[in-house]
């Protein structure tokens with residue numbers, strides 16, 4: 608009897624708990640793994656990785672550690688990802704590889720020499736970043752503490768949030784090489800990523816779950832926050848129309 612009601616309770620959770628809500632909840636606890644799992648599945652190529660990710664996301668209870676494992680387990684092969692790697696002269700590009708049935712976004716980011724992102728958050732999603740080529744330097748920052756100084760309100764433009772007066776604090780810096788995977792979520796802070804090389808490009812593979820199309824960007828010296836849309840330079844190997 609107890610067993611049966613327990614089963615009923617579980618099936619209730621299964622149907623009522625949506626995956627997005629569940630993932631946002633795990634965001635609070637997951638910190639990332641550094642090595643592939645000892646007995647985890649082996650990923651031979653990019654299409655294996657994509658299929659394995661789809662099956663991982665097919666249930667409501669995504670094993671985020673397994674997602675991390677799969678990202679670590681794939682070994683970069685430029686022949687497999689070249690068709691997605693489209694560069695721009697002026698800024699890093701975001702190229703959609705797979706929209707994960709609406710459950711995750713897998714994309715390839717192409718970084719020209721010296722290109723970098725602005726300090727940003729990840730809209731409460733999990734973010735895995737795997738190096739495919741070259742090196743990237745990641746700097747992490749703490750969140751600005753918000754204040755309520757009324758005299759700043761009049762200076763706010765539409766879409767801007769509250770002013771902060773102190774510079775963002777640097778939490779750490781890491782340089783990542785080919786096949787390494789970094790993990791971040793809003794709980795772990797903000798970050799900025801840059802290609803420190805002035806002679807080589809860099810390419811990285813990012814997985815976001817749940818997917819998001821806006822995030823916040825921050826000014827380092829004031830902590831000022833602006834909501835921004837994030838767009839794709841290309842989708843499935845084809846250049847987006849608006850570029």
Ligand SMILES: N[C@@H](CS(=O)O)C(=O)O
Nearest residue numbers: 701724736799800813837
């Ligand atoms: N999160 C950034 C890339 S990075 O700098 O981590 C983006 O999706 O554009």
Ligand SMILES: [Fe+2]
Nearest residue numbers: 727729734798
């Ligand atoms: Fe990021």
